[in-house]
Amino acid sequence: MADPEIKSYEPHHESRSAAVTESRPVRVTLTTVTLVFLGIFLLLPLIIVFKEAFAKGVGAYFQSLGDADTRSAIRLTLLVAAISVPLNLVFGLSAAWAIAKFEFKGKAFLTTLIDLPFSVSPVISGLVYVLLFGAQGLLGEWLKAHGIQILFAVPGIVLATVFVTFPFVARELIPLMQEQGNGDEEAALSLGASGWQAFWHVTLPNVKWGLLYGVLLCNARAMGEFGAVSVVSGHIRGLTNTMPLHVEILYNEYNAVGAFAVASLLAGLALVTLVLKTLLEMRYGAEIAATRGH
Amino acid sequence: MTLAPAHAGWRFRQPSVIPGFGLTLGFSLAYLTLIILIPLSGLIWRSAALGWTDFWALATDRRTLKALEISFGTAFIAAAVNVVFGTLVAWVLVRYRFPGRRVVDAMVDLPFALPTAVAGIALTTLYAPTGWLGKLLMPLGLKVAYTPLGIVVALVFIGLPFVVRTVQPIMEELDKEVEEAAATLGASRFQIITRVLLPSLAPAIITGFSLAFARGVGEYGSVIFIAGNLPYKSEIAPLLIVIRLEEYNYPAATAIAAIMLALSFAMLLVINLVQTWSRKRYG
Numbered sequence: 001m002a003d004p005e006i007k008s009y010e011p012h013h014e015s016r017s018a019a020v021t022e023s024r025p026v027r028v029t030l031t032t033v034t035l036v037f038l039g040i041f042l043l044l045p046l047i048i049v050f051k052e053a054f055a056k057g058v059g060a061y062f063q064s065l066g067d068a069d070t071r072s073a074i075r076l077t078l079l080v081a082a083i084s085v086p087l088n089l090v091f092g093l094s095a096a097w098a099i100a101k102f103e104f105k106g107k108a109f110l111t112t113l114i115d116l117p118f119s120v121s122p123v124i125s126g127l128v129y130v131l132l133f134g135a136q137g138l139l140g141e142w143l144k145a146h147g148i149q150i151l152f153a154v155p156g157i158v159l160a161t162v163f164v165t166f167p168f169v170a171r172e173l174i175p176l177m178q179e180q181g182n183g184d185e186e187a188a189l190s191l192g193a194s195g196w197q198a199f200w201h202v203t204l205p206n207v208k209w210g211l212l213y214g215v216l217l218c219n220a221r222a223m224g225e226f227g228a229v230s231v232v233s234g235h236i237r238g239l240t241n242t243m244p245l246h247v248e249i250l251y252n253e254y255n256a257v258g259a260f261a262v263a264s265l266l267a268g269l270a271l272v273t274l275v276l277k278t279l280l281e282m283r284y285g286a287e288i289a290a291t292r293g294h
Numbered sequence: 295m296t297l298a299p300a301h302a303g304w305r306f307r308q309p310s311v312i313p314g315f316g317l318t319l320g321f322s323l324a325y326l327t328l329i330i331l332i333p334l335s336g337l338i339w340r341s342a343a344l345g346w347t348d349f350w351a352l353a354t355d356r357r358t359l360k361a362l363e364i365s366f367g368t369a370f371i372a373a374a375v376n377v378v379f380g381t382l383v384a385w386v387l388v389r390y391r392f393p394g395r396r397v398v399d400a401m402v403d404l405p406f407a408l409p410t411a412v413a414g415i416a417l418t419t420l421y422a423p424t425g426w427l428g429k430l431l432m433p434l435g436l437k438v439a440y441t442p443l444g445i446v447v448a449l450v451f452i453g454l455p456f457v458v459r460t461v462q463p464i465m466e467e468l469d470k471e472v473e474e475a476a477a478t479l480g481a482s483r484f485q486i487i488t489r490v491l492l493p494s495l496a497p498a499i500i501t502g503f504s505l506a507f508a509r510g511v512g513e514y515g516s517v518i519f520i521a522g523n524l525p526y527k528s529e530i531a532p533l534l535i536v537i538r539l540e541e542y543n544y545p546a547a548t549a550i551a552a553i554m555l556a557l558s559f560a561m562l563l564v565i566n567l568v569q570t571w572s573r574k575r576y577g
Contacts, residue, residue: 030382128333227515
């Protein structure tokens with residue numbers, strides 16, 4: 001995997017930079033070790049997903065995707081993402097407006113709170129809703145008396161997904177809008193724009209790529225979330241089974257082709273996300289700001 | 295926002311011509327409270343309602359302690375592995391030029407984008423005794439799938455981008471002139487790396503470690519397939535929470551969750567302190 005064409009960091013100053021780079025054999029070795037490590041830990045898992053999915057041929061692959069339970073899992077996953085991503089999008093815009101455009105007491109604390117879901121185990125993210133809405137939960141009796149089903153139903157799955165994907169849009173937008181400052185909006189306001197017009201015609205176009213970036217990551221996580229959703233869903237086939245949960249059920253039934261076929265769709269989603277993310281970073285890097293990660 | 299000033303000159307917010315502060319802050323706070331704060335404080339309230347004796351009995355249950363030990367232990371080892379390889383990956387990506395570098399760079403984010411359940415079944419298939427890698431490791435006497443080692447492998451996968459993406463931007467900003475200065479003063483390349491480069495990267499490496507560690511402790515989806523889930527051997531704390539919930543043993547589930555949260559926050563606090571210290575020392 002090591003390519004012989006490994007060049008030094010600054011090819012034009014080979015002699016000058018010799019003292020501040022490693023010798024060629026060291027560079028080749030380090031690059032090889034890195035590529036082998038990434039090949040084993042990242043590339044092989046990705047390859048095996050598609051290899052196992054097509055292990056019994058293309059026919060078996062599409063047959064398992066055509067299964068009624070699989071199709072309902074796909075529909076549910078799309079539905080959950082279609083509800084939770086816009087919710088967190090609106091929150092992200094609103095929180096970024098409040099935090100980036102204004103100076104107020106407790107701002108740093110609020111920003112920390114927004115990141116909170118990242119440091120909570122997905123299982124705990126699901127558990128908190130079970131404690132709240134479950135039969136023994138704080139609101140369990142009341143919900144039962146009023147015939148409202150949250151747990152083991154779509155609302156619970158949406159809530160758990162909203163919890164784990166909560167920070168994604170906000171954490172992309174806040175640093176970006178802070179960097180851009182208030183100048184553009186102040187100019188628009190002084191020219192007679194209403195606050196809403198300033199937001200719609202000035203702020204939104206300014207942050208659109210960063211916003212798309214955040215939505216992309218939010219969506220990938222929303223469609224792929226497993227732990228939190230697993231706790232609140234109840235795993236009812238055809239009803240409360242999302243795609244990742246369906247992967248687990250099929251896998252535990254030793255239906256490898258079925259499990260990996262559904263997994264290949266999710267892996268495809270991950271690849272599309274990565275490609276779009278990379279394109280956004282390449283073309284609009286400056287407009288997305290240097291806040292990578294997660 | 296009409297908060298009465300506590301004393302003269304105290305302002306809740308600086309004046310601004312931009313409208314919408316009340317609306318956006320109000321909505322954000324309401325949403326944050328409903329989705330995050332109320333559910334989380336429900337957990338704290340429920341564990342407090344257990345009473346100290348009950349809580350202590352649940353917390354010191356042997357199976358619980360073992361599961362916590364496995365979760366924190368494997369997460370620690372995996373984060374340490376990721377510090378070494380993550381820093382190496384970042385170094386190669388930042389300093390060396392080779393064909394396909396952009397693709398490799400993009401690939402590093404795969405664990406962020408790939409759903410954990412997919413990663414779980416893929417890794418299990420690879421490392422199972424009949425799998426591509428399991429077959430190679432078997433003759434060496436290394437059993438990965440269905441052992442604690444499998445947990446470490448899954449957590450290395452999950453945690454890698456946290457270290458790379460924290461260290462990489464700092465590495466890109468490293469000033470080459472400092473290295474050149476060290477070189478002209480007669481430092482060897484090894485000395486430059488250990489005495490000049492690593493200290494300035496230390497805060498980023500510590501942050502990367504803590505992010506990978508925190509993620510690893512709570513990780514569930516990718517681990518449960520490969521772990522084998524034997525109580526006292528390869529059963530992680532998040533799985534034990536799920537098991538207790540399925541037994542309708544809410545107090546036990548709550549207690550384990552509360553301990554995990556407390557330990558994670560304590561750890562984040564310690565790491566923050568270490569970071570502040572290392573920034574002062576090396577920054």
